[in-house]
Amino acid sequence: MTLYNREQIQDIIFDALGAIAPEVEPAMIAPDRPLREQIDIDSFDFLNFIIRLHETLGIDIPEKDYAELLTLNSAVEYLVRRCAADQ
Amino acid sequence: MYEFHMPSLGADMEAGTLVEWLIKPGDEVQRGQVVAVVETQKGAVDVEIWEAGTVDKLVVVTGRKVPVGELLALLRTVGEPAAAAPETPKTPGTPHVATAPAITAAALPRAEAAAVSAVSARLRVSPSARKLAEELGVDIASVQAAEPGAVISRADVERAAQAKTLTPVAAKPAAPDWHAQMRMAIAAAMSRSKREIPHYYLATNIDVTAVSSWLETENLKRSVTERLLPVVPFMKAVALALREVPELNGFWIDGALRSSASVHLGMAIAMRGGGLVAPAIHDADRKSLDQLMADLRDLITRVRSGRLRSSEMSDPTVTFTSLGEQGVEGVFGVIYPPQVAIVGLGKITERPWVEGGVVVVRRVATATLAADHRASDGHRGGLFLAALDRLLQEPERLR
Numbered sequence: 001m002t003l004y005n006r007e008q009i010q011d012i013i014f015d016a017l018g019a020i021a022p023e024v025e026p027a028m029i030a031p032d033r034p035l036r037e038q039i040d041i042d043s044f045d046f047l048n049f050i051i052r053l054h055e056t057l058g059i060d061i062p063e064k065d066y067a068e069l070l071t072l073n074s075a076v077e078y079l080v081r082r083c084a085a086d087q
Numbered sequence: 088m089y090e091f092h093m094p095s096l097g098a099d100m101e102a103g104t105l106v107e108w109l110i111k112p113g114d115e116v117q118r119g120q121v122v123a124v125v126e127t128q129k130g131a132v133d134v135e136i137w138e139a140g141t142v143d144k145l146v147v148v149t150g151r152k153v154p155v156g157e158l159l160a161l162l163r164t165v166g167e168p169a170a171a172a173p174e175t176p177k178t179p180g181t182p183h184v185a186t187a188p189a190i191t192a193a194a195l196p197r198a199e200a201a202a203v204s205a206v207s208a209r210l211r212v213s214p215s216a217r218k219l220a221e222e223l224g225v226d227i228a229s230v231q232a233a234e235p236g237a238v239i240s241r242a243d244v245e246r247a248a249q250a251k252t253l254t255p256v257a258a259k260p261a262a263p264d265w266h267a268q269m270r271m272a273i274a275a276a277m278s279r280s281k282r283e284i285p286h287y288y289l290a291t292n293i294d295v296t297a298v299s300s301w302l303e304t305e306n307l308k309r310s311v312t313e314r315l316l317p318v319v320p321f322m323k324a325v326a327l328a329l330r331e332v333p334e335l336n337g338f339w340i341d342g343a344l345r346s347s348a349s350v351h352l353g354m355a356i357a358m359r360g361g362g363l364v365a366p367a368i369h370d371a372d373r374k375s376l377d378q379l380m381a382d383l384r385d386l387i388t389r390v391r392s393g394r395l396r397s398s399e400m401s402d403p404t405v406t407f408t409s410l411g412e413q414g415v416e417g418v419f420g421v422i423y424p425p426q427v428a429i430v431g432l433g434k435i436t437e438r439p440w441v442e443g444g445v446v447v448v449r450r451v452a453t454a455t456l457a458a459d460h461r462a463s464d465g466h467r468g469g470l471f472l473a474a475l476d477r478l479l480q481e482p483e484r485l486r
Contacts, residue, residue, distance in 0.1 A: 021359065023359070023360070040359070042357065042412045043316050043317065043318070043412055044316060044383075044384070044387050047311075047314065047316060050311055051311050051312055054311045054312070060310060060311055061311060062307065063303065063306050063307070063314070064303075
């Protein structure tokens with residue numbers, strides 16, 4: 001497994017979001033506000049987002065951790081931590 | 088000789104453009120095979136045929152806009168010799184519906200089909216466009232279709248009416264875009280619903296702690312790709328509860344209720360950038376939760392990529408909307424005609440709940456029903472919501 005830095009994780013998140021909501025402009029995302037307030041995604045989109053992160057990063061994100069992915073900042077923190085822990 | 092007609096892919100559809108034939112004369116076709124792609128106001132639809140046989144003739148060429156009910160192709164049924172078939176289509180416009188038999192007949196009101204046949208060969212006008220022209224005082228003969236040879240639609244009439252009221256030099260407006268078309272399709276269906284259907288509305292709060300906890304435990308055992316969305320057990324419970332109150336599952340046609348023996352659950356799915364469709368998950372009452380999840384995944388993916396199948400568009404027997412996703416606590420739906428009910432599920436929230444004289448915190452969701460009072464009464468609607476509540480208390484039995 002690869003060790004990712006914050007920028008790489010952020011790019012992976014943008015890629016995953018872009019695949020689901022192509023209209024998303026990464027620069028427009030406020031990093032500390034809930035993603036779902038800024039992007040029109042439903043629970044199905046969110047599950048696909050999680051699946052894409054799982055496929056790219058090779059980590060399994062349990063449902064109880066979904067809250068950690070609420071904002072861009074918290075998602076980056078969480079994923080950096082999880083990827084490092086899996087090393 | 089079997090006649091394959093342009094199916095009605097929902098109550099709001101007047102015509103569709105034949106984009107592609109997936110068959111050619113001489114091909115063998117099976118029941119349920121996708122034989123053509125038709126562009127509707129709600130996107131491209133894969134149209135299935137509901138008869139097996141050999142393709143004899145393709146009557147309509149690709150690129151043409153065709154009214155609902157018009158002959159598209161002729162099929163020699165099994166055992167029918169090729170030569171023996173004189174090509175004599177029956178009375179034109181007879182609502183001899185080829186696709187998804189019982190249901191399409193339901194979705195195609197008799198009067199509209201009759202009106203299609205009454206239209207002269209020279210002037211091809213959709214029935215509701217004709218009606219709108221009368222309402223707006225537009226001379227139908229002066230209306231131009233969007234494309235040469237196409238059927239004159241409501242949009243064409245509206246453009247003509249606008250041109251009439253605006254300055255005479257008004258520039259010719261561009262063809263309506265996809266979003267505008269979708270809006271108009273929804274407008275037509277929902278206006279008809281509110282005009283024709285006497286809705287009644289019921290709501291009840293359901294303790295969904297049991298089903299939510301069960302789902303959490305279940306998803307813990309599953310890898311991310313196999314997880315069930317929260318809505319899935321609700322879909323199953325709604326489908327099972329409908330079996331107990333069949334007056335809510337079916338169609339209101341020609342002044343009478345036609346209950347359906349199958350539960351084809353129309354799932355209201357929002358489209359990216361606005362608009363919605365409610366295609367069916369067939370036989371939802373008889374499917375496992377895993378199967379329902381797989382079907383839902385497939386359906387949403389195709390809604391978002393714009394490829395639905397004709398039977399999904401034309402035969403939902405009831406609609407289910409889970410707007411709770413967006414945070415609303417209750418949703419009182421507008422029935423999609425000729426269906427007779429729409430079930431709504433609000434957001435699951437933790438609320439104070441009294442149980443055995445003690446206030447406890449429970450996960451609660453508001454389930455709602457909007458139903459056609461011609462087809463059922465509030466008492467029966469209440470029984471449906473009670474059945475839904477009961478079924479949700481035993482989630483392990485929903486599998």
